[in-house]
Amino acid sequence: MVLKLQFFILLFLVVAQNGSIAQSNDDCFSCHGDPDLTMERGGKEVSLHVDKSVFSSSVHGDQDCVSCHAGYDPENLPHRTEPGVVDCTQCHDVPGFSSSIHAERLGTRDEPACAACHGKHDIKPADSLDPVTTCESCHTSRDVRKYRTSKHYKLYRRSGSGPSCETCHGKAHEIKGVQAHASKEGRAFVYKTCITCHPNPRHSFHKGLDHCATSEEPSVACCTDCHGNHASTIDKRAVSLSCLSCHLDEKYFAGQPGGERMVKFVRSYAHSIHAQGKFKGKKAVTCIDCHRNHLVQDAKGVASPVAFENIPQTCGKCHPDVVVEYRASNHGRALHEGKPYAPTCTDCHGEHTIQSITNSQSPVSKLNEQKVCLKCHLNSPEVRAKVGLSTKFIDAYEHSVHAQALAKGNENSATCSDCHGAHNMRRGGDPQSQLFKRVEYKTCGKAGCHEKESNDFEHSIHGVALMSGVMEAPTCTTCHGQHQILNVKNPQSPVSTRNLARDVCSPCHASVKLDTKFGLSAENPQTYMSSYHGLALEAGSTTAANCASCHGYHKILPSSNPESSINIKNLPTTCGKCHPNATRNFASTRIHTQIKSENSGVLYWISWIYIWMIIVVIGGMLVHNLLDFIRKAQRKLRMRRLGIVHKYRPYLYVRMTRNERIQHFLMMASFFTLVFTGFGLRYPDAWWVTWIRDIGGEPAFALRSLMHRIAGVVMGTVSIYHLFYIAVTPRGRQLIKDLLPRLQDVRDIMRTFQYYVGLTSQRPKFGRFGYVEKAEYWALIWGTVVMVVTGLLLWFSTFFGSATSKLVIDIAEVVHFYEAWLATLAILVWHIYFVIFNPDVYPMNLAWIKGTLSEEEMADEHPLELERLREQGDPSIVIVADDQRLHDGAA
Numbered sequence: 001m002v003l004k005l006q007f008f009i010l011l012f013l014v015v016a017q018n019g020s021i022a023q024s025n026d027d028c029f030s031c032h033g034d035p036d037l038t039m040e041r042g043g044k045e046v047s048l049h050v051d052k053s054v055f056s057s058s059v060h061g062d063q064d065c066v067s068c069h070a071g072y073d074p075e076n077l078p079h080r081t082e083p084g085v086v087d088c089t090q091c092h093d094v095p096g097f098s099s100s101i102h103a104e105r106l107g108t109r110d111e112p113a114c115a116a117c118h119g120k121h122d123i124k125p126a127d128s129l130d131p132v133t134t135c136e137s138c139h140t141s142r143d144v145r146k147y148r149t150s151k152h153y154k155l156y157r158r159s160g161s162g163p164s165c166e167t168c169h170g171k172a173h174e175i176k177g178v179q180a181h182a183s184k185e186g187r188a189f190v191y192k193t194c195i196t197c198h199p200n201p202r203h204s205f206h207k208g209l210d211h212c213a214t215s216e217e218p219s220v221a222c223c224t225d226c227h228g229n230h231a232s233t234i235d236k237r238a239v240s241l242s243c244l245s246c247h248l249d250e251k252y253f254a255g256q257p258g259g260e261r262m263v264k265f266v267r268s269y270a271h272s273i274h275a276q277g278k279f280k281g282k283k284a285v286t287c288i289d290c291h292r293n294h295l296v297q298d299a300k301g302v303a304s305p306v307a308f309e310n311i312p313q314t315c316g317k318c319h320p321d322v323v324v325e326y327r328a329s330n331h332g333r334a335l336h337e338g339k340p341y342a343p344t345c346t347d348c349h350g351e352h353t354i355q356s357i358t359n360s361q362s363p364v365s366k367l368n369e370q371k372v373c374l375k376c377h378l379n380s381p382e383v384r385a386k387v388g389l390s391t392k393f394i395d396a397y398e399h400s401v402h403a404q405a406l407a408k409g410n411e412n413s414a415t416c417s418d419c420h421g422a423h424n425m426r427r428g429g430d431p432q433s434q435l436f437k438r439v440e441y442k443t444c445g446k447a448g449c450h451e452k453e454s455n456d457f458e459h460s461i462h463g464v465a466l467m468s469g470v471m472e473a474p475t476c477t478t479c480h481g482q483h484q485i486l487n488v489k490n491p492q493s494p495v496s497t498r499n500l501a502r503d504v505c506s507p508c509h510a511s512v513k514l515d516t517k518f519g520l521s522a523e524n525p526q527t528y529m530s531s532y533h534g535l536a537l538e539a540g541s542t543t544a545a546n547c548a549s550c551h552g553y554h555k556i557l558p559s560s561n562p563e564s565s566i567n568i569k570n571l572p573t574t575c576g577k578c579h580p581n582a583t584r585n586f587a588s589t590r591i592h593t594q595i596k597s598e599n600s601g602v603l604y605w606i607s608w609i610y611i612w613m614i615i616v617v618i619g620g621m622l623v624h625n626l627l628d629f630i631r632k633a634q635r636k637l638r639m640r641r642l643g644i645v646h647k648y649r650p651y652l653y654v655r656m657t658r659n660e661r662i663q664h665f666l667m668m669a670s671f672f673t674l675v676f677t678g679f680g681l682r683y684p685d686a687w688w689v690t691w692i693r694d695i696g697g698e699p700a701f702a703l704r705s706l707m708h709r710i711a712g713v714v715m716g717t718v719s720i721y722h723l724f725y726i727a728v729t730p731r732g733r734q735l736i737k738d739l740l741p742r743l744q745d746v747r748d749i750m751r752t753f754q755y756y757v758g759l760t761s762q763r764p765k766f767g768r769f770g771y772v773e774k775a776e777y778w779a780l781i782w783g784t785v786v787m788v789v790t791g792l793l794l795w796f797s798t799f800f801g802s803a804t805s806k807l808v809i810d811i812a813e814v815v816h817f818y819e820a821w822l823a824t825l826a827i828l829v830w831h832i833y834f835v836i837f838n839p840d841v842y843p844m845n846l847a848w849i850k851g852t853l854s855e856e857e858m859a860d861e862h863p864l865e866l867e868r869l870r871e872q873g874d875p876s877i878v879i880v881a882d883d884q885r886l887h888d889g890a891a
Contacts, residue, residue, distance in 0.1 A: 025055075028065045055121040067091075088114045096174035104177070112138060117172065126172070132156070135165040146231030163232075168193050190222045221246060226293075240275075240286035269352040273359070290314055306351075309335065311344040325424040328432070334386075341382045348372050364422075366411040370397065373416045396484030412448055419443055437475050438466055444476045456555035472514060479504045497546055498537045501528055505547045527592040532794075532813065538684035540693045540701035550574055550591070566591075583802040593810055602807070603814050610818035614825065621829045627756035632839040635763075648859065652852035653869060657731065664848055666718045667780075673711035674787075675824050677704045682817065709795065716788045738768045741778070745771040767864040776831055783823040790816040 029052045031037060037048040055061060066072065068086050072079035088094075097103050102112040117134050118124070132153070136144065147153050147165075155162025169175045224232075226242040246252055247266045253259030269275050274285035290306055291297075297304035305314040312332065316323030326332045326345075334342035346354075348364050355362035363372045376383045378394050397403050397416075405413035419435060426433035434443045441463065445454020457463045457476070465473040479495055486493035494503045506525040508514055515522035528534045528547065536544035550566055557564035565574045571587035579586065595603040638644075656664065680689045681704065693700050726732035748771050751764040769777075793800050793812035801809045835845045840860040847853050858866040 025065050050121050058119075058121060058123045059125055060121075060123050085113070086115070094173045096171070100170070100173060100175045101177040102173075102175055129172075131164045131166045131172070144230050146228065150228075150230060150232040152232050163197060167197070186222075190224055194223045240288070243287040244269075265352055272350075272352060272354045273356045274354055285318060289317065306346075308344060309338075311346055315345045322423050325421075329421070329423060329425045330427060331423075331425055339386075341376065341380055341386070343376060347376075364417070366413075366415055367406055367409075369415045369417060370403065370406075393483060396482075400483060400485045401487045401490075402485060414449060418446070418449070435477075437471060440475045440477060441466075450476075453554045456553075460552075460554060460556045461558055462556060470518075472508075472517075474508060495548075497542050497544070498540075500546045500548055501525065501534060501537065521592070523594050523597075524592045527594050531593075532681075535681050535684060536701070539681050539689065539704065540684070540696075540698060542698055542701075545578055549578070579798040579801075581802065582798055585803070585805045586798065586801040587806060589806040589810065595814055603810055606811060606814050607818065610815070610822070614818065614822050617822065618825045618829055621826065624756075625829065625833045627753070629833075629837070629839065631756050636839050646856070646859070648855040651855045652850075653855070653858050653866070654851060655847035655853045656851045658851065659725070660735075661848060661851055663718055663722055663725070666714055668848075670711040670715040670718065671823075671827070673707055674715065675820065677708035677711065678820055679824075680704050681708075712788070712791050712795075715784065719784050719788065739774055739777050741774055745774060765863045766861065767868070768862060770862070772830075772834055776826070779823075779826055783819060783826075786815060786819045787823070790819070 029050065032048055032050045033052050035047075035049045038045050039048055040046070060068070068088075070087075070090075105112055116138055117129070118126075132147070152163040152167075156164050166172060166175075225246070228242070244266065248263060250260065250263050253262055256262070269287075274289075291299075292305055297307075299306050301307060302309070304310065312323050312326055312335065327336070331343050335344060350363055353361075355365075357364050357366075359365060360367060362368065374394070377387065377389075378384075378391055384391065384394075402414045406415060421434045424432070424434070426435075428435040428437070428440075430436060431438075434440075441454050441457045444450050445457075458467075462473050462475070466475060481494055486496075488495050488497075490496060491498065493499065506529070509520055510522050510525040511520075512522055514520055529538070533545045533549075537546060552565050555563075557567075559566045559568070561567060562569070564570065568587075572582050572584050575582040575587050590600075593600050593603060595607045598604050679686070680692070683689060684693075696703065726736040748764050748766065751760065751762075752771075754760045755763055790812040793809060794816060797809045835841070835848070836843065838845070841857060845853070845857070853861070855866065858869075
């Protein structure tokens with residue numbers, strides 16, 4: 001290369017010596033046209049080559065080289081030891097350049113000479129230069145390169161009229177420097193620049209720009225703070241990052257009350273569904289979607305899109321269908337009316353922390369939703385006053401089967417929105433409400449809930465009536481309750497086995513109003529409650545049949561429907577669920593039988609006869625005993641006043657042997673056990689029954705049933721043994737002979753009443769047994785037979801009812817009940833009186849315990865028997881000395 005340079009110098013000298021040298025471009029290209037021409041400058045090899053064709057096609061192609069490269073001596077090589085700067089201003093008058101940032105940089109290491117933009121020998125017309133490409137030849141930073149990804153560049157490339165470097169930084173020679181945006185002057189520069197293309201004062205961003213230019217607050221954001229310097233974009237993701245770059249910087253909130261909390265509040269957005277959820281391939285919701293982009297207002301300002309009253313409109317931009325529902329709801333109407341307690345979207349879903357409803361952290365997730373609702377409906381007095389429901393009613397949900405299932409993690413269980421709706425919450429009386437009576441069953445029957453039950457109800461007599469416009473017809477909540485829906489096994493549930501008939505079915509079916517309007521039988525609930533099934537449930541049974549056991553739970557059909565469980569053809573199957581092997585005979589008669597109605601036939605007449613028999617018999621006993629008590633009391637008082645004392649020997653006479661006393665005790669124990677347990681079934685609400693049930697709980701009923709049957713077996717066994725006793729043993733045979741009714745008993749009755757009313761002063765005398773004991777004994781025999789027979793029929797009702805008919809069982813039930821009353825009253829009025837309250841034996845006749853009577857007692861009650869024993873010298877007499885019993889004498 002050095003040799004070439006020496007050659008060209010030598011050639012130049014020779015030419016110069018030969019005469020005049022013309023300073024033409026060809027002369028220059030004779031050397032500079034060589035591509036290999038170079039020189040060393042500043043320790044670097046620099047090319048001196050100029051492409052003649054390129055130069056010729058440039059705007060300077062008709063200019064001489066020396067026009068620009070002035071001051072070069074063609075006589076010397078190199079032409080100049082210190083080449084000067086080409087001065088374009090000799091030809092080009094560019095007044096704005098001197099004040100530009102480029103002019104300020106002249107003389108520096110990175111000075112921007114004219115050639116940097118226009119080129120050196122390939123200078124093109126100015127209007128053909130691409131300002132973007134031209135500027136990027138020097139400005140190569142990453143931030144500048146982002147311009148090609150911006151909205152501005154896309155517009156520029158598409159139409160050529162979009163913003164380029166010159167648009168913001170100034171024309172080619174008037175480019176200004178960029179001032180710091182934190183200063184008011186910097187923000188004013190941004191405002192002035194952006195307003196050039198965005199001048200419409202009606203747009204919100206114009207107002208925002210004006211605010212950023214005039215505010216004294218250094219933290220006020222301007223255009224480039226959000227959109228970037230060169231990568232100006234409307235990408236919502238990038239915009240949100242711009243917002244967070246400031247709002248997560250604690251220095252911007254330093255010294256402000258709650259500043260740290262505000263930063264934390266904004267930071268929570270990063271974990272929300274809006275920040276992370278995908279929506280059409282982009283971030284679902286960014287800052288500007290809610291707060292707007294340029295005219296961001298204080299959240300509490302009435303003009304702010306996130307102000308309390310504006311939130312539904314803001315959320316509705318993305319959720320239009322939901323907002324339509326919300327505005328029609330009670331919540332939306334309350335907001336429209338200006339109620340301060342009206343909830344909006346953020347009250348339920350949260351603000352920056354909004355999560356998907358399937359996220360367990362969401363306040364409206366299945367497990368958390370009730371807390372959000374109760375925050376207002378339970379804890380706000382204003383809301384409670386408006387809704388008009390008690391705290392007890394609202395809080396009852398917490399104890400429901402739904403809430404308990406949720407507490408155990410079952411997210412399929414129903415919570416508030418499942419029934420009331422998520423956004424379209426309306427009062428139950430609103431036809432558009434999910435809880436409107438005619439559609440309530442559909443709400444309960446939604447997929448995953450009670451589909452089968454809902455379908456059954458729809459085809460039931462209740463569902464058909466409801467769809468026909470009968471609003472009195474029951475629906476789900478009528479039976480199950482509203483908030484406090486309990487498991488059917490819960491004893492507090494209205495549809496539990498024990499409560500269903502009394503608390504659910506009876507209020508409607510026993511209603512005289514509904515009975516009159518719809519032709520129902522108001523007597524049916526009463527007949528059920530007085531039946532064994534109803535009484536058993538009231539007494540504490542959890543297995544006895546209730547209404548649903550026969551009629552069904554949800555698919556309740558009229559008996560005329562062939563599919564009905566109470567259709568005559570289906571009754572054996574229905575009854576057979578509890579009564580295996582039940583036949584058509586067992587279910588052949590009327591189920592709901594009202595014995596007080598003449599329509600019940602034989603049952604009515606049996607009950608009528610028994611009632612009158614009880615009145616006459618027990619009434620007669622009361623009159624008899626009252627007269628007996630008065631007469632005997634008068635006699636005792638007269639003897640005491642007159643000092644009449646009869647001397648009796650200290651003898652005890654055997655009245656009952658040990659065998660007979662055992663029979664009596666077993667009969668007495670079984671009788672009172674039967675009375676106690678039997679009436680415990682018939683009168684389940686009696687104080688002593690409820691007391692036992694409260695103590696014993698559910699097992700008390702099963703124990704009652706067992707004790708009743710055991711006592712019945714004992715009574716039957718004792719009765720059979722007694723038959724054996726009076727048939728086989730000598731004393732037994734004598735006993736039955738002495739107890740046989742005789743004509744003398746009739747005479748004794750007549751004389752006794754004459755004595756009672758004062759027609760005679762002579763007391764009638766009785767032998768071993770008077771008419772009192774005989775009447776009682778034969779009444780016992782009669783009652784025992786009746787009770788044992790009817791008891792067996794009831795115990796084995798399925799067998800006997802299937803073999804005969806249900807009418808036989810109904811008759812047995814009526815007879816068993818009234819005979820029990822007759823026997824119980826007879827014992828209390830007749831037997832107890834003569835054993836305890838009889839003045840001749842008071843305070844008690846101890847024969848049933850000791851087996852003996854004193855001579856005085858024998859003289860008062862059985863004088864003829866006493867005379868017989870004295871005459872015969874019966875060995876049963878036991879001598880007692882000093883009131884100490886020496887020998888019982890009982891065999």
